[in-house]
Each structure stands twice: as structure tokens, then as C-alpha cells.
Amino acid sequence: MSISGFKKAILNPYAIISLSGALLNISFFIHNIYAQIFALFIIAPAFFAISRLKGIKRYVGGLIFFGSWIIPTCYWYFLIFPWWAALLRLTIFTLMANVFFIPLIIRKRNIMLDFIIIIVSWVAIIAARIELPFTKDWWIPHIAYTQWLNPLIVQIAGFAGIYGIIFIVLLVNAVIAYLLIKKKYIPASVLAIVIIAACLSGNAFFQNTIEKGDKNIALLAVQSVPSKGYYSENATIEDIENLKSLTSGALKDVKREENNIIIAIWPENMVKISEDENISRFVRENNIYLVYNRAVPNDDALPFNTAVLLNSSGEVVLTNYKKHIAPGEKITSSSKFSSILVHDIKVITDICYDLHYPDIRERIDGDDLLLAPVDDDRFGRFFPYLHAADTVFRAVENDINIITASTNGPTFYVNRYGVVERMPLLVYSEDVLVIETKI
Numbered sequence: 001m002s003i004s005g006f007k008k009a010i011l012n013p014y015a016i017i018s019l020s021g022a023l024l025n026i027s028f029f030i031h032n033i034y035a036q037i038f039a040l041f042i043i044a045p046a047f048f049a050i051s052r053l054k055g056i057k058r059y060v061g062g063l064i065f066f067g068s069w070i071i072p073t074c075y076w077y078f079l080i081f082p083w084w085a086a087l088l089r090l091t092i093f094t095l096m097a098n099v100f101f102i103p104l105i106i107r108k109r110n111i112m113l114d115f116i117i118i119i120v121s122w123v124a125i126i127a128a129r130i131e132l133p134f135t136k137d138w139w140i141p142h143i144a145y146t147q148w149l150n151p152l153i154v155q156i157a158g159f160a161g162i163y164g165i166i167f168i169v170l171l172v173n174a175v176i177a178y179l180l181i182k183k184k185y186i187p188a189s190v191l192a193i194v195i196i197a198a199c200l201s202g203n204a205f206f207q208n209t210i211e212k213g214d215k216n217i218a219l220l221a222v223q224s225v226p227s228k229g230y231y232s233e234n235a236t237i238e239d240i241e242n243l244k245s246l247t248s249g250a251l252k253d254v255k256r257e258e259n260n261i262i263i264a265i266w267p268e269n270m271v272k273i274s275e276d277e278n279i280s281r282f283v284r285e286n287n288i289y290l291v292y293n294r295a296v297p298n299d300d301a302l303p304f305n306t307a308v309l310l311n312s313s314g315e316v317v318l319t320n321y322k323k324h325i326a327p328g329e330k331i332t333s334s335s336k337f338s339s340i341l342v343h344d345i346k347v348i349t350d351i352c353y354d355l356h357y358p359d360i361r362e363r364i365d366g367d368d369l370l371l372a373p374v375d376d377d378r379f380g381r382f383f384p385y386l387h388a389a390d391t392v393f394r395a396v397e398n399d400i401n402i403i404t405a406s407t408n409g410p411t412f413y414v415n416r417y418g419v420v421e422r423m424p425l426l427v428y429s430e431d432v433l434v435i436e437t438k439i
Helices: 003-010 013-029 034-044 044-050 057-073 083-090 092-100 110-133 141-145 157-179 185-208 237-251 275-284 352-356 359-363 383-398
Strands: 217-222 259-264 289-300 302-311 317-319 341-342 343-349 369-374 401-406 420-422 429-438
Touching: 013 034, 013 044, 013 057, 034 044, 034 185, 044 057, 044 110, 044 157, 057 092, 083 092, 092 110, 092 420, 110 157, 141 157, 141 383, 157 185, 157 383, 217 237, 237 259, 237 275, 237 429, 259 369, 259 401, 275 289, 275 302, 275 429, 289 369, 289 401, 302 369, 317 341, 317 343, 352 359, 352 369, 352 383, 359 383, 369 383, 383 401, 401 420, 401 429, 420 429
Parallel strands: 217 259, 217 401, 259 289, 343 369, 369 401
Antiparallel strands: 217 429, 289 302, 302 317, 341 343
16 A cells, blocks of 8 residues: 555544544543543544535444444443343444434534534433433443543533533533644644643542541441352352451451441342341441341332441441342332431432432432442443442532442442542452541
């Protein structure tokens, strides 16, 4: 191939669009702020290339772009659904491809108007997918997932939700693309430098400067893969003894004299009520609070999935029910929720899949600390990070501190400002995350 032919191939709009979409996966699969800042710029080439396409070619460009990152980030669908059901859900990228085509409906247009229409259409389709009853359970990655470790951008969720984050990420990319199209390379470079500096400075500010509360608390999130069954089987006696052993080991490193309260959180593993006394005795012996996941019989129907909080006397002081049923899960849904004051900290529990849904606001509004057992065992190694991202968004949207304890991940702590104070434990590892902080 000649040099001119190679240059032509590289600058082909479809090649640019494909590369842009493929490289966007970096911000999904690499979990640090630098990779996430990358997402603020890597969509710009796609905007640039799309502006050069006409008619149906724009839709084809959309298929290439959305397919190149939605399909890789949804590989776990094939782990939990029949192949045909997984493919049906993945058709969302054929719908998303329309966002590049929609601006052509308007006759009198310019580049920036094109980009604005693309952004608004993009956000609108994502909102419809999340809010509509028949698609809200289609947990398909969106652009906001590229920013969960970028505290500055995450703050947008506090007043505009994930839709605001998506809008800003796309807007930044569109402005960069517009400047490049107009050959304003210096302004584009300056803007990029300012954005990078702002994100890094914002990260440092939220990590180190934000004031916390005045109540000392120690949180122990235990991650342990059950010996069998996961969501479809109850925890075995061996599982419970292992959780007790891990918790006891972690307690040795906790500074009891410096903490007003110690709360351990166990993962979502459907403990039988016959084990209540065993667990209660363990709590009394160690003088701690404990949240664990309990399967509650429901007459002849499927059991309830509950998150139980025991006080240091081993008494049940709070029981909340899982509302949203995960794919394949055989439980009865319930909307029963309440919270409780623990040493002047308003505490509430919730479970796993509920953290995915924005409607959690109706249950946790006004609370200080959410304790959540989680089980993502069937979804592979990437999915727990999507779950972590949603948890970060829920923390900022509802001004609440959240800690999760999972069978396989994510087990981590995020404060009310959306700052992940400790990265999630390694997926599928057996460990205890110990957080000593102020609330």
C-alpha cells in the first residue's frame, strides 16, 4: 500500500469511528481516574468523523461506534441469559446508532447544532431505556460508567443524575471535535489541558479536603464466595463459620477505643433463619453490629430476601426487603423499608440489585449510611465494577455514605461525595475491607 493509500485508509471516517469506539473501552475496563479522563476526549474523533458522513452512512457509522463498545462491555449477558435473549438486549446498539442520523431530519443545520441534537438524542434514548418498564431491567452500560472514579464529574449526579454526567461527557467531546473541525488546534489543546487539570485537582480536593462528620465508625465488609449455590441456595454452615472467622480476624486490627461503633457487613448469601441464634451469639461475643442477608419464608410463595441488622446485644433492630429481583432470582419482591438511629447515625440496609435503580431514593432519602449485602457471582469479573459505578451514583444522588459486602465484588466504600475511599477488593478474592472513618 502506498503512503497516500495508507493515509486515506487511516483517515476513513469509518476507521476513525471504529477506533474511537474501541478505545472507549479503556475507560470501562481500566479502573483509575486517568483512564476515565480519557473518555472525555476519545469520543471526539467519532463526532469529527460523523460530521463528514451523509445520509444512511451516518447510521452505519453509529452501528460501528456503538457496537464497538456496547458489545464488549455486555459480554456477561451471555453468562446469565440464553443466547437469543442476550442478543435481543444487545440490539440496543442498533437503536443508539440513530443518534448520529437524527440531525439529518433538520434541513438547515450547522456542525454545532448537529452535535447538540446528537447529545440530546443520546441522553433521551438512555433515559427512555432506564425509565421504561419493559427495558429498565436491561442493565446495559452507558457513558456515565466511564466516570465513577472521577469525583469532579460525579458531582453532577447530585443535581442532574446520571443523565447530567452523560450530557457533560458528550458535550466536552463535542466541543473538542468542533474546535478540531474548525482547525482551532490551540484552543482545543488549551481546553483539553484545562479539563485534565480540573479533573485531577478535583480528585485531590475531594479525596483530601472535604470535611467529614464527627462520629467515628469502623466498617468491616466481608467478601467471601459461598461454597455452593449463591443466589439459588442458602448459605451452608461452613459458609457462616467462614464469615465469622474472617470477621473475627479483621476485628483484631480495629481500634475499638477510637470508634463509637463497629459494624460488620456480610454478603448476600441467603442465610436460613435457623442460623439466627448462631449469628446472634457471635455478635454478642464480639460486641459489634452486624448486617447479614437472610431468607425469610413466605408461606407457600417464594421467600423474601432481607437485609437484617443486629445490634451489639444480638437483637434484630432493622429488617429491610429486596425490591428488585435479579435475573434468575427466585424470591418475592417487597417494598418494606425503614431506617434506624445507631449512635446518632441514621442507618438503612438494602440489597444488591436495588442499588442499580434510581428509585432507591424513595427508601434512603435522608439517611446517613447504607449497608448493602451484594452477590454478583454469575456475572463475571467486569460486571462488579458496573455495580460499583451505580453505587457511586446513588451515593451522590442521595447524599449518603454506602458500603457494600459481596460474594465476589464489589466490596467497597464510597462516601456521600462520591469518593471511593478504598477501591473494591479484588474480584473473587476472600478478604475483609476495613474502613475506619467519620460520618
